[in-house]
Amino acid sequence: MRAAMANREGTLLERAVCATEPEKGLPDAEGRLAALLEDVASSVPREDIGGVVLSSAGPIVPDTGIYEYPPNLPGWHGLTMKPGLAASLNLPVAIGHDATLGALAESRYGVGKGARHLVYVTVSTGVGGGIIANGQMVTGGHGHAGEIGHLLVRPGGQSCNVGCDGCLEGIASGTGIARSAQAQMDAGRSTAMLGKAGGDVRAVTAQTVFEAAAEGDELAIEIVDGVIDAVAVGFANILNTLDPEYLVVGGGVTTSLQPYWDDLAARIEDKALPHFAGHVPLHVSPLGDDVSLVGAAALAFDYADATAEKD
Numbered sequence: 672m673r674a675a676m677a678n679r680e681g682t683l684l685e686r687a688v689c690a691t692e693p694e695k696g697l698p699d700a701e702g703r704l705a706a707l708l709e710d711v712a713s714s715v716p717r718e719d720i721g722g723v724v725l726s727s728a729g730p731i732v733p734d735t736g737i738y739e740y741p742p743n744l745p746g747w748h749g750l751t752m753k754p755g756l757a758a759s760l761n762l763p764v765a766i767g768h769d770a771t772l773g774a775l776a777e778s779r780y781g782v783g784k785g786a787r788h789l790v791y792v793t794v795s796t797g798v799g800g801g802i803i804a805n806g807q808m809v810t811g812g813h814g815h816a817g818e819i820g821h822l823l824v825r826p827g828g829q830s831c832n833v834g835c836d837g838c839l840e841g842i843a844s845g846t847g848i849a850r851s852a853q854a855q856m857d858a859g860r861s862t863a864m865l866g867k868a869g870g871d872v873r874a875v876t877a878q879t880v881f882e883a884a885a886e887g888d889e890l891a892i893e894i895v896d897g898v899i900d901a902v903a904v905g906f907a908n909i910l911n912t913l914d915p916e917y918l919v920v921g922g923g924v925t926t927s928l929q930p931y932w933d934d935l936a937a938r939i940e941d942k943a944l945p946h947f948a949g950h951v952p953l954h955v956s957p958l959g960d961d962v963s964l965v966g967a968a969a970l971a972f973d974y975a976d977a978t979a980e981k982d
């Protein structure tokens with residue numbers, strides 16, 4: 672868990688970090704998060720703080736902050752930190768989905784500053800997404816919009832942890848890339864990746880695949896090629912559906928894909944509708960790991976301004 676104090680310019684002034692330790696349960700994590708927030712807020716008079724926005728991985732209902740079977744937070748289903756944090760901090764608390772807040776951050780303070788139509792995608796251990804349309808966050812009828820990771824890009828292909836076969840996350844996430852390599856190695860494909868992983872197939876990671884591809888390993892090149900293709904299919908679908916001014920991409924796999932960026936853009940252009948010819952709005956996130964914190968700050972100021980207008 673990370674906490675930060677931010678100003679109107681989206682600059683993070685004070686920071687604090689602690690381990691999430693989800694197995695200790697939500698109330699325990701909530702207590703430690705409250706302490707982190709007190710820590711970063713200690714240098715500012717409480718009346719100068721507009722509010723707190725919590726950015727969390729989902730599935731989570733934004734209005735209430737209630738978790739719905741979060742896969743990486745076992746035991747947190749049906750619970751929320753919102754009322755407890757608001758009471759202990761004596762500040763208004765709101766909750767947002769991390770990737771949606773990432774999109775908000777990029778449209779306010781990032782590469783798409785001022786954009787009214789922007790999609791943010793993080794390609795990392797998993798694949799997440801957030802959508803800004805007409806200047807507003809798109810949250811969906813149940814708070815679950817923006818699940819770009821589960822766009823089917825190769826129906827019948829490798830499945831993700833949720834179980835959809837051939838979604839973007841199943842193929843192009845860090846987890847998916849490692850799993851592709853391990854499956855091919857289990858099937859007897861020879862590759863320099865085995866030596867790189869100390870002879871242990873289970874020790875092969877996405878990083879191993881990208882390193883081996885750069886060194887000319889045939890299987891690794893094949894996997895990376897499949898990843899680029901899957902990402903291009905997914906991104907072409909996003910462009911065709913939402914017509915964003917900016918498609919901003921972040922996350923660890925994005926960093927590893929940098930040497931292939933021109934190839935990726937060309938394949939997106941090839942698959943998208945003709946009006947994107949020469950205009951594929953593909954950008955790497957300049958906000959990096961801070962993107963959701965900055966987005967949480969943007970939303971906190973929106974709420975503070977809305978409250979001030981009402982008063």
Ligand SMILES: [Zn+2]
Nearest residue numbers: 821831835838
């Ligand atoms: Zn999926």
